[in-house]
Amino acid sequence: MTSLRFLGTALAAALLLPATPVAAEDAPAAAAVPDEPGLKAPPGWKAPRTEWGDPDLTGKWPIDNLSGTPAQRPPQLGTKAWLTDEEYAAALKAADDQLKLYNMEVKANRMGIGHWTERGTPMRQTSLIMEPADGRIPPPTPLGLEKSKDTKSSWSEDTFIWVTDFSPYDRCIARGLPGAMTPGAYNSGIEVWQSPGYAVIRLEMIHDARIIPLTGKGPPPAPVKSWMGYSVGHWDGDSLVIETTNFIPGQPIGGSGVGGRAIPNSDQMKIVEKLTPTGPDHIHYEAWxxxxxxxxxxxxxxxxxxxxxDYVQYEYACIEGNEQTRGYIEGTSPFLAAKRAERAEMRDAGEIMHPEDAVTLSLKK
Known part of the structure; x- marks a missing residue:
């Protein structure tokens, strides 16, 4: 399960590469926003209101349909932010070919990556990150590069000694921000609830619920931290603006550090999100x-x-019985392997008893 998490995203990134790659130095500058559904409100449209007068953003807004667009732009596209008509047609065809994997697996009576991943229809955007101009996470600071050495996960390690060799996402604690607000390989449901003075963003992946007060109160003191940070919100016209701080440090932001490991966040990370209704069935999501x-x-x-x-969020069980982390450690740790070999030798020599033998002996007594 762990090794499959982002494979759908990796496949999606490949789908966006044009037939003839565009060199970064030859790529055109970012063009004006085309008529991409959901980015601009139609003329004269007004956002609906709740009973208490706030803009109504409630509803189910799954982002599984965005999994056909990579978070970071492929480097060879440079500052090319939008696909041409010809490139977009090719991307749609490639995405349709990938969807056929599901039916091929059904016909073969097997379950594989075609069932595991959720594939969306590619947008004209070449990446979900639109600033800076190259659509990629900026380089790390020297401290960020140094700290990336310790940012371990099941994506970067082959040997696991202790739970610190896994990310909070691996351990099903939290996917963290900003990652939790982007599509994964599956379970990309988002639902918005509202009540007077509060908004709640319910996330399907890792079953997180972000409870956001709109009462004007600021965040708690700096020592109070959580995996998803602490969010406070306010209305700016029809837009819900959310500021999140007070993060536990050490979670992956993304980017590329030492050995391809993600850059971790510090406790100074800040995320400002803006949710703007742009029609009866669209919200323009922005996050700095x-x-x-x-x-x-x-x-x-x-x-x-x-x-x-019609989207339904089901329980996200993640790791049944919470046994997977232990299994990784017991199966790969050279220290534990050496200890097992040592115990086996002692048991064969009669110096110690196998736990099962001890149980049997106790029952006989």
């Missing part, structure tokens, strides 16, 4: 991510949400 200790510059996610009232 900054961490002055770990990244040399901020970056911005920018993409539409599309309403899907």
């Amino acid at each position: 991510v900054s961490d002055p200790l770990m990244l040399t510059a901020p970056f911005k996610y920018d993409f539409p949400w599309t309403r899907n009232p």
Whole structure:
């Protein structure tokens, strides 16, 4: 399960590569926003209101349909932010070919990657990150590069000694921000609830629920931290603006550090999100991510949400019995392997008893 998590995203990134790669130095500058559904409100449209007068953003807004667009732009596209008509047609065809994997597996009476991943229809955007101009997470600071050495996960390690060799995502604690607000390989459901003074963003992956007070109160003191940070919100016209701080440090922001490991966040990371209704079935989602200790510059996610009232979020069990982490450690740790060999030798020599033998002996007594 762990090794499959982001494979759908990796496949999606490949789908966006044009038939003839565009060199970064030859790529055109970012063009004006095309008529991408959900990024601009139609003329004269007004956002509905709740009973208490706030803009109504409630509903189911799964982002599984965005999994056909990579978070970071393929480097060979440079500052090319939008696909041409010809490239977009090719991307749609490639995505359709990938969807056929599901039916091929059904016909073969087997379950594989075609069932595991959720594939969306590619957008004209070449990446979910739209700032800076190259659509990629900025380089790390020297501290960020150094700290990336300790940012371990099941994606970077082959040997696991202790739970610190796994990310909070591996351990099903939290996917963290900003990652939790982007599509994964599956379970990309998002649901918005509202009540007077509060908004709640319910996430399907790792079953997180972000409870956001709109009462004007600031965050708690700096020592109070959590995996998903602490969010406070306010209305800016029809837009819900959410500021999140007070993060537990050490979670992956993304980017590339030592050995391809992600850059971790510090406790100075700040995320400002803006949810703007742009029609009865669309929200324009924007998120500015900054961490002055770990990244040399901020970056911005920018993409539409599309309403899907038929989407159902089921329980996210993640690791049944919470046994997978232990299994990784017992199966790969050279220290434990040596200890097992040592115990086996002692048991064969009669110096110690196998636990099962001890149980049998106790029952006989």
